Amino acid sequence: MQRLKRTVSLMSIAALMSTATVACTSGEEKADGNSPAAKTDSNVASSGFPIVEQPLTLKFFARKSPPNGPYANMLVFQEYEKKTNMKIEWEDVPQDGFAEKKNLLFASNELPDALYKAGITPLEAVKYGSSGMLAPLEGLIDKYAPNLQTLFKQYPEIKPAITAPDGHIYALPGIVTLTSGRTNKPWLNKAWLEKLNLKEPKTTDDLVQVLKAFRDNDPNGNGKQDDLPMSERNWDALIATMSGSWGLESQMGYQLEVKDDKVHIWVTDPRFKEYLQFLHMLYQEKLLDQEVFTQTETQFVGKMASGNIGFFHNQASDPFTKKKDDFMGIAPLAGPHGDQKVNANPVARDFGTFAITSVNKHPEATMRWIDYFYGDEGSIFFRYGIEGQTYNLKKDGLPEYTDEIWNDKRGTGTTIGQFSPWPGGGAPHLISEKNATAINPAEVQEAQTKLDPYMPKQVFGAPLFDEKTAKEVDTLRQDIDTYVAETTSKMITGAVGFDKWDEYVKTLEKMDLARLESIYQKAYDTNYKKK
Structure with a gap:
């Protein structure tokens, strides 16, 4: 246990x-x-x-x-x-x-x-x-x-x-x-890194090169190409853990950021598209676990515990205690535009x-x-x-x-x-x-x-809405969240091409994403904005 x-x-x-x-x-x-x-x-x-x-x-x-x-x-x-x-x-x-x-x-x-x-x-x-x-x-x-x-x-x-x-x-x-206790840490297999004489990655481009080496050079030494370069728990974790490298910060319990007191839901943002394209490349190159969207929690924990994995995120080291000496935490990776942020849970x-x-x-x-x-x-x-x-x-x-x-x-x-x-x-x-x-x-x-140097100054918790608004938010999010998860997962796997991005954006606009954003804006103004 x-x-x-x-x-x-x-x-x-x-x-x-x-x-x-x-x-x-x-x-x-x-x-x-x-x-x-x-x-x-x-x-x-x-x-x-x-x-x-x-x-x-x-x-x-x-x-x-x-x-x-x-x-x-x-x-x-x-x-x-x-x-x-x-x-x-x-x-x-x-x-x-x-x-x-x-x-x-x-x-x-x-x-x-x-x-x-x-x-x-x-x-x-x-x-x-x-x-x-x-x-x-x-x-x-x-x-x-x-x-x-x-x-x-x-x-x-x-x-x-x-x-x-x-x-x-x-x-x-x-x-x-x-x-x-409020962050998912990036863990890197330092035993593999040392065996292959690689340097700790500092950027997302560096990570790609390290993952390719993990994939191709048998770092576990068993003579088989069964080394898993990278995995994450599920879709939610995959989106949240590295989105900060594209400057995307999660606040108020959702895929939104707050800049200059303005709320922005970023699921249609061009930076999110870039991040999805990066994940698609990892998936197509078999650098990212092919089971990332289908595995159970037990299966993911088993992969961490085995130590036969190169890179992943987890809050603590308890799932891989017996292999903890093989892993080290690393700083968040700098993205293509120099962004280097950490997403965290509220207090x-x-x-x-x-x-x-x-x-x-x-x-x-x-x-x-x-x-x-x-x-x-x-x-x-x-x-x-x-x-x-x-x-x-x-x-x-x-x-x-x-x-x-x-x-x-x-x-x-x-x-x-x-x-x-x-x-x-x-x-x-x-x-x-x-x-x-x-x-x-x-x-x-x-x-x-x-x-620590890359943590947000403050993490805003998910707001409480009045019953009428809460029901509206629930209805909007049921449709929007389902569509975003399903469509972006297909973009990552290649089942849907990025030539459909504009169509994806227009569909979310029809689902009234702007209305959802305005509700969160009002909640921020009421609960968190400094008067």
Whole structure:
């Protein structure tokens, strides 16, 4: 199992907070069970533990990822119940079919107290928030969420990215302040590079020459021409990972850039055409994986793990841990016009991970319950567990899972997933440099340093639209996105020639691409433009 996924599962053990010794930051509530509980409501403490003096029970509806065991059995939640005096009755639903059950939940109006790891979409947040099914959270955050308040101040782009047009916050995101957790790094097979006596590529033209050498000169030394020069996860990754070399920056969760406060969707831009022509050349020359549009996630991970690949992008090194010494991160390649940009995810990376419903009779306690995991201490507790049992502190003071966790025969992801819901992603918590050593090892840190000079100054998150506009955007994007993906994929493979480019542009114009751009422009002006 990948090292990243191993780390994720350990969050559950983190629950044994009574023995945790990690210090709180100044913006956090004190987690020491002996700290005094300052009361602001009849049964809810504004700080300290327990959260409530009189025990209470809440019902949570939660997504359960494949590596996860039953939530009720997770050590992190069992220990947190002791610490908070709050019992959670979990309805944990397997990932496959979760979206359908979530829809039925709202349709039947049989609501739990909260939705956890819920994957609530912006449209769902606005729809069910404005209809009164989801509770507004901003007032609760102001009074009962010091960790979230601190993050909002440090990263002002978070709040507008999760605030609905009516001014309310209906769902909390997963927050990633770890820069290396928000980028896909370009990894190059340095073992092949050294064997063939090649130099590290600096430009896209250099890359082509390196890939041709990988293709033709048997760098894996098995006497067969089975070396894979380059691959990417899928169409989305292929478009996003190197588009910055053509000056194309992805903002607001879409293929658009913002220059001088003007939004531009670039899927018809001449620079995008040039990029597609470059990818077509790679594909035709068999430098690019011929399965890039058909492979599964498992197949792509297997290719990374095998080490028999020359160049690809991935967030961390966990899929190829056993081959990590063969690879190195490189700087983004300079394109034909000198462009050298990196596309990155926003700090509020995962939207809609947690929401409180209107039937919840204890929203103050619930907010305090979840806020803990957005601080340093709580997030380490969530991901690593108990010092001396499931993790140890390294010399640099950062947590590291025990050998027993890493070497468990079940695989670390499954091992962690029995005591924490972290594996599978989408959990409501903070990922930072203080709690992510497993997904941010030395080679990943080094790879990120090569990207840092080319990072965007700010990454704008996908906007929340009012329900009417959201439905319009959804309708427009369903047609536009499908057409763009299908047609550009065919251009890359050669099934559609670039003599059809003008026709492609005119078709998108008829699909009202300009209207979609104007909607994003208004959202930018409202949420992000400096007044």
